[in-house]
Amino acid sequence: MIEMQNLSFGYSGNDPLLADMSLTLQPGSFHFLTGPSGAGKTTFLRLCYAELMPSAGQMTAFGQDVRTLSRDGIAALRRRVGVVHQDTQFLDHLPVAENIALPLLVSGEQIDMPALGELLAWVQLSGHARAMPPELSGGERQRAALARAVIMSPDLILADEPTGNLDWDMSMRLLQLLIELNRSGKAVLIATHDLNLIRAAKQQVQARVLRIAGKRLQLAGADL
Numbered sequence: 001m002i003e004m005q006n007l008s009f010g011y012s013g014n015d016p017l018l019a020d021m022s023l024t025l026q027p028g029s030f031h032f033l034t035g036p037s038g039a040g041k042t043t044f045l046r047l048c049y050a051e052l053m054p055s056a057g058q059m060t061a062f063g064q065d066v067r068t069l070s071r072d073g074i075a076a077l078r079r080r081v082g083v084v085h086q087d088t089q090f091l092d093h094l095p096v097a098e099n100i101a102l103p104l105l106v107s108g109e110q111i112d113m114p115a116l117g118e119l120l121a122w123v124q125l126s127g128h129a130r131a132m133p134p135e136l137s138g139g140e141r142q143r144a145a146l147a148r149a150v151i152m153s154p155d156l157i158l159a160d161e162p163t164g165n166l167d168w169d170m171s172m173r174l175l176q177l178l179i180e181l182n183r184s185g186k187a188v189l190i191a192t193h194d195l196n197l198i199r200a201a202k203q204q205v206q207a208r209v210l211r212i213a214g215k216r217l218q219l220a221g222a223d224l
């Protein structure tokens, strides 16, 4: 679904942050992305959903060259990619249920209330549907963020340090949801520093571990 060949990206000038990266993200795959702070993990995810464009190399998303995508083409791509951001932002004046349904509202689609109810139940937030975002705990916020990321039924879910501020039990609950999504056929890519999270996932799914080191994207060994 996403294919990169010799892809490079730099925010400024001719000093790339990421260089010569090649990767194929297959439907239904599960990947972790690791690397030191500042290595470019968030940047890599932003390239995957075409918020940033490569400086050099080739990249196709769902069969289309990202550089040739029109505005509508980019919007269509983003519908197929759900993103859980590192610091999830909600509209604090809207209840949790509306925040989760926001992608539907923004794209002018009808809200299927029973489906929204099921989604809330799946992330165990049924009791918080009418709560306001500031009332949520860290774990509840991240589960709401995940629900919002999947409400458009994307094929690929990108999560940027989704368990960064969560304790182990909450991290495991969130990981379990991501594993369930993967089992239902969705591709998942999680950027994380947390090697314990990777180890826990690897007991349940066939996950590949990518690492950004020295500007390059490498496959990490099975040494985790």
Ligand SMILES: Nc1ncnc2c1ncn2[C@@H]1O[C@H](COP(=O)(O)OP(=O)(O)OP(=O)(O)O)[C@@H](O)[C@H]1O
Binding pocket: 011, 017, 035, 036, 037, 038, 039, 040, 041, 042, 043, 044
């Ligand atoms: N919009 C931007 N303009 C210029 N430089 C940027 C921009 N965004 C990020 N950077 C720089 O690019 C580098 C990589 O940042 P990025 O957030 O991708 O790293 P990361 O691996 O996700 O880090 P962390 O693990 O700390 O979240 C950093 O040096 C950062 O300062």
